[in-house]
Each structure stands twice: as structure tokens, then as C-alpha cells.
Amino acid sequence: MIGLVIYVDDLLITGNDYEEIKKIKHMIDTKFPIKDLGNAKFFLGLEIVQNDLGIYVNQRKYILDLLHDSGLMGCKPTNTPMIKGIKFEDENQDILCDPSKYRRVIGRLLYLNYTRPDIAYVVQQLSQFMQKPLLCHWNAALYLVKYLKGTTSLGLFYPYENDSSIIAYSDSDWGSCVETRKSITGYCICFGKSVISWKAKKQATISRSSAESEYRSLAATVCELQWISYILNDLNFKLQLPISLYCDNKAAIHISENPVFHERTKHIDIDCHVVRNQYLAGFIQLFHVQTKKQVADIFTKALDFAQFQELRSHLFLQDIHLKGGVLR
Structure with missing residues (x-):
């Protein structure tokens, strides 16, 4: 498996066969003169450090x-x-x-x-x-x-020895925009002990209840999980199902798991019911988490110092000083 990341005239190559990587670099060089800089250290403003433990990326x-x-x-x-x-x-x-x-x-x-x-x-x-x-x-x-x-x-640290399970956190801040009364969607997705996807975004429509805004956040998270699963499938990676998805709103979880609740929630757009479809298909498993332990809370509101530091630690960010290009 060989992967190429291309941005204009900058190129990253990765894979599990070094000889094949050399062949590809030689093939590209015959078509377009390239400069081989060896192991990646800088790429589009990103600083990349590799050692025996893993890969560290910061700016x-x-x-x-x-x-x-x-x-x-x-x-x-x-x-x-x-x-x-x-x-x-x-x-x-x-x-x-x-x-x-x-x-x-x-x-x-x-x-x-x-x-x-x-x-x-x-x-x-x-x-x-x-x-x-x-x-x-x-x-x-x-x-x-x-x-x-x-x-x-x-910065972000991706250890070589990592748990291959995926865990997601979904949250929303209901009606937090004073001008429009739209809610904020926040989610993060972790691959083992590494965060690989996150988002903080204002929802497109106004939600009439906190359960509705939480449900819309769940829908956005599930769509992102589906997209990630397609990429992992292309990389021949066997995904462990169901994916654990944590939410701090019990009403939103009940709407996803219990069809009786759907009669009372027709004002929610039909496309949001992708959450229930994926739940029934065994793609996700919903769990309730306490608000103070909701990692995605950091993407929906400004927090005090203690809570911010606690939730930031669950994003697996590491403060590693670079000395001579080696992680210390």
C-alpha cells in the first residue's frame, strides 16, 4: 500500500514497502524533475518529527x-x-x-x-x-x-503502538448564538490514543430543543465517521464495529434507539435520522457520558481553566520540546 499526498508542487509519500516507494520516486523523477528531501520534516508549515515511538506534528x-x-x-x-x-x-x-x-x-x-x-x-x-x-x-x-x-x-502525536479502535464524542451548545439562536455543533473522533478529526461549527438551522440540537450534532458526527470508514476501507484496514459514540443528552440517545420517539420528533429533518439507520446497522453504539467528562464540550463553549485543561488532556495533545530533531 502506497499513499501520496500532493499539494501543488509539494509531495508526501508513505507506505509499507520502502522498495516500492523508491520505485515510485524514480518513476515520478523521470516525468518531472524532483528534489528528494528524505524523511519528512517540514510540509506546508507543519513540523514533523519521527522517532521509535511515533510521529509528532506541530506548527x-x-x-x-x-x-x-x-x-x-x-x-x-x-x-x-x-x-x-x-x-x-x-x-x-x-x-x-x-x-x-x-x-x-x-x-x-x-x-x-x-x-x-x-x-x-x-x-x-x-x-x-x-x-x-x-x-x-x-x-x-x-x-x-x-x-x-x-x-x-x-501538537498531535501518533504513536506506532496504538489501539485500533475508534471512539467519537458529540456535543452541542443549544441556541448559543445570540443573534441567530442557532446552536454550535462540536465533535471529535479518536483513533486509539490519537485524535484524527474534530469540528466546531454553527448549525445551519435553528433547533427548537436541546435534544434536537444534540441530535443534529450526532448526525454530523455519524456522517464524519462514515467518511473515515470509507478511507480506512480503501487502506485495507478492518474497522472494529460498532463504533462507540458518546453523547451527554439522554433524549437524543433515546430518539436514536427508540422508534416510538420518532412520532414526537417529526420537526427534525429526515436526513438527521441517519443516526438511527447506522445504529440499527450496527455501525455505531451510543453511550451516555457525564457533561463534565464530555470531551466534545471543548468545541462548543469557552471553559474555565480547570475544565479546559481536563478536556484538553483527552485530546492527546502533547507538549514536546524539539531538541536536535529528537523527541525529548
Whole structure:
């Protein structure tokens, strides 16, 4: 099995047969002159370190460049990416004089989100105000950058010896958008002790109950799990079914498992019933989890320091300092 990742003129090759990899590189070189840089160390702003334990991916240099351009190299780091309880609905605040600097920072934070699931919710919130940012939005963006100052080496770690089971967490924050009263969907999917997919996104429609918003989050999570299963199938990986899916709303779980509840939930779009279909097919198994142990809660709201640190630890992010290209 050989896999190629191509972006314009940058190419990554991986596989389980080194001789085949060399043949492919030679074949490509005969068509297009290439420069072989050996084992991957940098790719599109991602720093990649490999050792006997696994692969570590972060964007440390990218964060340092962001700090330098923002003039915050000497700032005091914050403990969380956003202050708990902060709201952005006050339009009476001053409009930012130079919105272009806000857009530059948010654009870079969006790319940083590829290796930093802990900032996904804050970036989702701030990216909604690109057109007309206010001073409060700019201050919140700087607060996030200060958080990054204290976590520059935090990144994703993928151990070679890993559990092959998949676990998913799904959550929502009902009607949290003050302007539209739309809910926030949040989920994360873990492959053993590695997080491989996550999302924080405002739902497209308004939910009339917390159960409905939770059910829509479950539907989004199940669709992502299906997509991941297709990729794993292409890689000849045998997926262990059913996949454990954790939700902290018992009503949403009952709707998925009990057809009697469907008579009372016709206002929920039909496509959302993909959750029940996959439950009956044995693709997923739903479990209830306490709110304080709901990992996906970090993708739906700003949390206090203790809760944020607790949930971040379950995302398997590691703060590993790079010394001579070796994990220490």
C-alpha cells in the first residue's frame, strides 16, 4: 500500500514497502524533475518529527511567526484560549480601524487549527466577524495568540503502538448564538490514543430543543465517521464495529434507539435520522457520558481553566520540546 499526498508542487509519500516507494520516486523523477528531501520534516508549515515511538506534528515555527508579526513575543501567556462567558453581541463597541490586520490573524489561526483542536471553538467564533470586526473581536484574537505563546510546542502525536479502535464524542451548545439562536455543533473522533478529526461549527438551522440540537450534532458526527470508514476501507484496514459514540443528552440517545420517539420528533429533518439507520446497522453504539467528562464540550463553549485543561488532556495533545530533531 502506497499513499501520496500532493499539494501543488509539494509531495508526501508513505507506505509499507520502502522498495516500492523508491520505485515510485524514480518513476515520478523521470516525468518531472524532483528534489528528494528524505524523511519528512517540514510540509506546508507543519513540523514533523519521527522517532521509535511515533510521529509528532506541530506548527511551532508558524506560531512563533504569528507572535512576532503580532508584536506579542514578550507577552505574558494566558491559561485558556478564551475568557469564559464572553459575548460578542454588543454592536455599540468601536469598529476596528484596520480590519485587514484582524483578517490576517484569523486566516493564520484557521490554518493553525489543523494541528490544534484546542483552539477550534475560539477560531470558529472569531471567524464570523471577518467582514466587520469590532475592537472586542480584536482583543479576543490577541487573547488567543497569548494562549499560543504558552503552548508553542503543543501538537498531535501518533504513536506506532496504538489501539485500533475508534471512539467519537458529540456535543452541542443549544441556541448559543445570540443573534441567530442557532446552536454550535462540536465533535471529535479518536483513533486509539490519537485524535484524527474534530469540528466546531454553527448549525445551519435553528433547533427548537436541546435534544434536537444534540441530535443534529450526532448526525454530523455519524456522517464524519462514515467518511473515515470509507478511507480506512480503501487502506485495507478492518474497522472494529460498532463504533462507540458518546453523547451527554439522554433524549437524543433515546430518539436514536427508540422508534416510538420518532412520532414526537417529526420537526427534525429526515436526513438527521441517519443516526438511527447506522445504529440499527450496527455501525455505531451510543453511550451516555457525564457533561463534565464530555470531551466534545471543548468545541462548543469557552471553559474555565480547570475544565479546559481536563478536556484538553483527552485530546492527546502533547507538549514536546524539539531538541536536535529528537523527541525529548
